[in-house]
Amino acid sequence: MKRIKILIAIGVFTMAGKAQSLPTGYEIATWYGFSKAAVSYTFDDNTPKQFTVALPLFEQFGYRTTLYPVTNWVTDWEQLKKASAMGHEIGCHSQSHPNLGSIDTAAQERELSGSKATIESQIGSGKCTTIAYPYCITGQMDITQRHFVAGRICSGQINAPTHAEDYLISSISLGDQGLNTPEALNQKCDEAATMNGWCVFLLHGIDDDGGYSPITSPTLTSHLTRIREQGHFWVAPFGQVFQYLKQRQNAIITETSSNKQRIELTLTDGLDNTLFNQPLTITKAIPNNWKKASVTQNGQNVTYKTHVNNGQRYVVFDAVPDAGGIVIKK
Ligand SMILES: [Zn+2]
Structure with missing residues (x-):
């Protein structure tokens, strides 16, 4: 007893x-650096202008992001390899973008471990340690926990500085199906600063690249200009901010x-x-x-x-x- x-x-x-x-x-x-808030920009579904427009734009500001490609949809691994070499994080978004809640255990295992292994072997440096659930549906948590340290959902909240749910980290969707003006993005960051929180943005399409819920590059430029001017945000990849949070x-x-x-x-x-x-x-x-x-x-x-x-x-x-x-x- x-x-x-x-x-x-x-x-x-x-x-x-x-x-x-x-x-x-x-x-x-x-x-990091006693910033008032952390901000992460995460890009799903490897749409074309994420590579040709968005990443060069973020790099101009000195910011690094997280890419969540669907591995079966990748046509050019050199783009992801180059992004990784520039300091962007490459995370898991499955092999074929299924609803993880509606496939069996073996299929989920294959989707997660398969995409992780493909990314790690194609990129050749660094680990694939975080997941963005396809359609923001989590599936079986024990499988996720075996392969990743953290997972991104899409509940539209700013994460508290004391956030403790490693596999339920919220993001806020951008573009024409979400926040779509510089002012709306800026306001979320201001809210994050007020609560010393972590704001994770979720992006898909960029300009006219055919991706879901596109956001325009001028909107991003205007927003990033203000973020940099304010100087009190730590902009870093999702996995990097998560590590900091957990270590702290x-x-x-x-x-x-x-x-x-x-x-x-x-x-x-x-x-x-x-x-x-x-x-x-x-x-x-x-x-x-x-x-x-x-x-x-x-x-x-x-x-x-x-x-x-x-x-x-x-x-x-x-x-x-x-x-x-x-x-x-x-
Ligand atoms: Zn997706």
């Missing part, structure tokens, strides 16, 4: 996940030593490092006379800056969980 109770307790603990644990004086940014929620900082010259700490997250390896942005209160503080992780210099707020000096730096000890020096 006692044994059963212990097992139940472990089960509950595992399901809840580990909570973030930080010593006094530390804070992990809700989103599981991060544990342990201060291993601290004196007048030097602070040593470890940053861990208990997650699989082959799937979760994004830098987290961390701030730490430091003595006011540490004007030229420097930060290293595993002996290498890392990006950092210092600032004073209400008379207290802080150092802000990026570090990857489980990637070696961190040292802050006077």
Whole structure:
């Protein structure tokens, strides 16, 4: 009986996940670089102008996106290979775009593992770790969970900074069947900033390429111009933002030593490092006379800056969980 109770307790603990644990004086940014909100642009169904119009446009702004191609519909893998090399994420949207809720277990297994394997072998670098469910219908979750770390649905919500449903991450549809003006897109991003949330946009057709619910490139240009001007959004691929969210929620900082010259700490997250390896942005209160503080992780210099707020000096730096000890020096 006692044994059963212990097992139940472990089960509950595992399901809840580990909570973030930080010593006094530390804070992990809700989103990379202390951005007010995260924004991801995801493109489904590999329509022609996603490659010839949309990606070059996003790249002009320095933004990277996520592509969810249907693998049986791909006619030119070089386009996807090039997009991946440019830093865009290539995710899974199945082999043939079935309704996953209406096919049997074997067919779903084939659609998911088959498209994932095809993408990984064709692209040759990087993993296919996230899925956008065809028609936004989820199917059997245990199969999805075996192959992917996160899944995108289409419920039109902005995701909270504490979002915990890895396989039910909401997106907002754009184009003539959804939000279709720069103002409407901007407003969603403003809402995301107010709630420190994560706004995921879902795009299909671009201009006149024949894709579902097209959005025009001038609308996107106007919207992206404002996003960049505001400067408080973290625009990044779906999988990258998901990693950050998950790592932040599981991060544990342990201060291993601290004196007048030097602070040593470890940053861990208990997650699989082959799937979760994004830098987290961390701030730490430091003595006011540490004007030229420097930060290293595993002996290498890392990006950092210092600032004073209400008379207290802080150092802000990026570090990857489980990637070696961190040292802050006077
Ligand atoms: Zn689709």
